Amino acid sequence: MRIPESTGSYARDNYLSQGRPGLRGWLLTHDHKRVAILYALAITGFFALGAVAAALVRLTLVQPDSQWISPETYDKSFTFHGIVMVWFFLIPSIPNTLGNFLLPLMIGARDVAFPRLNLFSWYLFMLGGLFTIATLLLGGVDTGWTFYTPFSTMFSNTHVIMAAAGVFVSGFASIVSGMNFIVTVHTMRAPGMRWFRLPLFVWAIYATSVVMMLATPVLAMTLLLIALERLAGVGIFDPALGGDPVLFQHFFWFYSHPAVYIMVLPAMGVTSELICCGVRRRVFGYRFMAWSMLGIAFIGFLVWGHHMFVAGQSMYASIAFSLLSFAVAVPSAIKVFNWLATMYKGVIDFHAPMLYALGFVGLFTLGGLTGLFLAAVALDVSLTDTYFVVAHFHYIMVGGAVMAYLGGIHFWWPKITGRLYSEPLARFAAILMFVGFNVTFFPQYVLGYLGMPRRYHDYPPPFQALNVVSSAGAAILAVAYLLPLWYLGRSLWRGASAGPNPWHATGLEWTTPSPPPHDNFPEPPVVERGPYDYRDP
Amino acid sequence: MSASSLPQASSYAPAVDHLFDAMLLLCGAVAIGVFAVMFAFCIRYRRGHAADREGGNTRLGVELAWTLVPFALFLGIFGWSIGLWAKLRTPPADSVPVYIVAKQWMWRVQHPDGTREIDTLHVPLGQPVRLVMISQDVVHSFYVPAFRVKQDVLPGRYTELWFTATRAGRFPLFCSEYCGVGHPSMRGSVVAMAPADYARWLHAQSSPGLAARGAELFRRFGCSGCHDPGSGVHAPDLRGLYGAPVPLSDGSVVRADDRYLHDSIVLPRSQVAAGYAPIMPSYQGRIGEEDILALIAYVKSLEVEGGQGHAHP
Amino acid sequence: MSTPQPLAHAPQFDDPTQQRTAAVLGMWAFLVTEVLFFGVLFAGYAVCRWRFPDAFAAGSRHTDLPMGAIETGVLLASSCAAALALRDVQLGGRRAATRLLVLTAALGATFLVMHGFEYTDEYREGLVPGLRYTQDGPLAGKMEFFFYLYFAITGLHSVHVLVGVVLMLVMALRNARGRFRATYFTPVELAALYWHLVDIVWIFVFPLVYLVGRAG
């Protein structure tokens, strides 16, 4: 087995040492690499906040009628958990950290097209985060991350407007980043970097950006309407006047379904890179992989109604949405099979990023397959709003997307920091995470099937055993998440220097020193072949 | 396997479980297949292990195969589930209605004969029951896992759900749409009884019929002051109204169904009957949804005398 | 900063052409998101109007048609001025362009003032949901939706006009200082694009809000 090895010395003239020094140099930076680091620090903080909320939830659920925290606190906990994990961790995770750092490097550009806008995006994100934290300090919000009306508009006495403002503002960060990435990919590619020579990660970020740009405004407007409706005491979602609360659900899911693909497409991109390097082969079916991501992004806009099968939409609407939900699963199937086919006849190394990538493929498949249960209307009728759904989305979002994010962080860590981390520890953490994850969330499928509704802090005693298992799993998961923090942090001081290409990977980002210089490339690159040109047998 | 863990207590449940089991089989096989192939490749093609590594490039046929085969399978699942769904959406003609009013955080049930219960619903075995549900505040959801049915309950609008209980017993009822702090306490049970037991139970409740209660309310809320045939106010006669076409002042014609009657009481000004002044006060917030149901039952019970249909001037 | 070199470009770009392409593409992307912002409100309008046609027609009859018509004319004229200004800059003109840009801004401001008068009238008539809504009558309840959406849509639009006015003034100032020339006019082009979008949104608002109830 081959582990990453030093391929040169630590590049002294890099983006960390060049440019303006000190805090100001960071807070006013226009360098996409520094913005990426700023984002990474911020979302790590938000992940910790969301995780503490998850810990509150899991601790409460150890007992069927735990009085450990008040019901109000429980409701605020899962709401805060959902809001923070979705909008302040997972959506910005890969696009704004790895995407920001790597996109220009991968296409051979000096920076993104609009560096100032890029920094602005981070400030918007932080402002939104500030609102969210202010919401928490003021006492929280209890609507669930879905903000369903009329509960959120007419009944909740918590800080809904503040919470909506946080998501609203951070939404603009998404929009701005999406625009920036799209323009960058269109106009800044190095000579010879044709569309079908782009690494799949770039395709993934591109597809994601399209969704961000087209879906997020809808969410922003919808949240604005919620705020207006609370302020005015009247509005179109208000049933007291004959308004339609379900209209809100249409608007919300019109954004939020595409949003789940904002979360998973970048993860698919990362996985493609990791697998190709891990098996040292060209990706199987490059064009299919690229088109399937665009396909997911496109069809993803047409399936929102599958969250509303029992919400009172017409029977025929449900039928159409069900069919389209199956249609959107086809490109995902293509991707899973192509990853497997890429492994065929490869030379497989089991370094940590590869383990994460394999974890992604497995857990995404399990989560996606249960999505098919939910897309089948008749089954969804009994499964919706139970823990089956909770398990479904955690499998894809935590088992899938978070695994891929961590895999990507490990893979590009040497590039970003110029240091090598401890491989054995990293492998151990990856495996522990896989185990802890399944112990946490597999029982939830069973709970959901048995009928345990979600958002219940107080549940019938027969459900206790499985809940205890799930909470125990969460404790394992917690350890697995803390480990990387430790050994990655340590590598910053103790790690051996990585050199330009410790994985012997292909891709433009590996041709420049680690960490890369301020202008990314000592010489402007020229591209002569497609990605994944692994010559190794 | 799934049948053993959760009772199948409605006529619909076994059909859903068949689909579920089939999905479990199919998706389980696919999942095991994916993991097996992954492990096999990991072992066979690990670095340092000698294996044939020639060829194996992208092939269009392979791609198309694993695009089209899953798609075909998906269509199959889709078709199967839609069949069931259509069944769930079309209550049989002989189903008896039961009215459900949801509010933070309880379920109020009204049987057609006027019997009322809270957080419990008694139903006879073998008899299709159609729930007509409305919420008084936020969105709730009526969920009986043992029956495999669920339907959101909306404010301002009736939604329906039907089932036929097939197994005697007491089954948990959950509210499954988040509705505030009391959401998890909005639980209850559905009690399915043999028809004879059910009749005995109903008899023991000895309450005036729903329509009779409605008649009482009709006087108490002062409706009769305008709507009684003898009153001096120019207001429509409600006899024979239910199901009849009603010309509205804006020129359109609607059918007087439950929803129309409901809206006539809480939002009288949304649809004004042709030929009348919009003087009827709104009872929004003054009459609870349950009482509205009783009033509607009363209005429905008003027979046409002398064969004369509902007349509008 | 002194007068930029005609062919200057930001460090991340290879040449001015690339910079221009990027800027224009970025603006188009931005406009697409704008369309979606307004799209939600228009979708809400469509749904409510389909459900309560009479109330919406009645609400629409409360709006000030002559005022709306003049506002439409003002905005169209301003768009025209913006287009002429851009053309002038592209042809290397300077004085006329500055005046045209100021004219655009002035017309935009006129629009805002007129709309302000409309809002005051509506407040006096008690047509503002949440603040002062004193309507009575059979359709009052549903008409409140109309006005709610009316204020949401025109309010958001007015914010856009305001931004546009500021933008136009900045462009006028920069043009007066000689920042633009026949080879470098991207900012003016972008500002004009934005202004046209604001105009086009109004072209949808006008019939939906002012005309819809007056057909029959």
Ligand code: HEA
């Ligand atoms: C990243 C996030 C993510 C992703 C990618 C998905 C992907 C999918 N989701 Fe999921 N979903 C969520 C996040 C996500 N979802 C969230 C957060 C919710 C709940 C929100 C809330 O209510 O709070 C939700 C809820 C949700 C519902 C509503 C449940 C309910 O509330 O009642 C439905 C229903 O159709 C659904 C379906 C699907 C489908 C069909 C896919 C498909 O895209 C999956 C496709 C993938 C595969 C199918 C696996 C790989 C394929 C193969 C190996 C092929 C071979 C298979 C066969 C031949 C059978 N999801």
Ligand code: HEA
């Ligand atoms: C997008 C990302 C994301 C991520 C990463 C996570 C991560 C986790 N989530 Fe999350 N979750 C959501 C998104 C996400 N979730 C959403 C959108 C909802 C819906 C919200 C709503 O209904 O509105 C939800 C809801 C949700 C519920 C349902 C609550 C309910 O319906 O009542 C539960 C319950 O177990 C849960 C658990 C977890 C756990 C254990 C993790 C773990 O992966 C996190 C790992 C961290 C820890 C385990 C905590 C750190 C540990 C300690 C501080 C030590 C002590 C801990 C123990 C002893 C347990 N989540």
Ligand code: CUA
């Ligand atoms: Cu009622 Cu939840």
Ligand SMILES: [Cu+2]
């Ligand atoms: Cu979805």
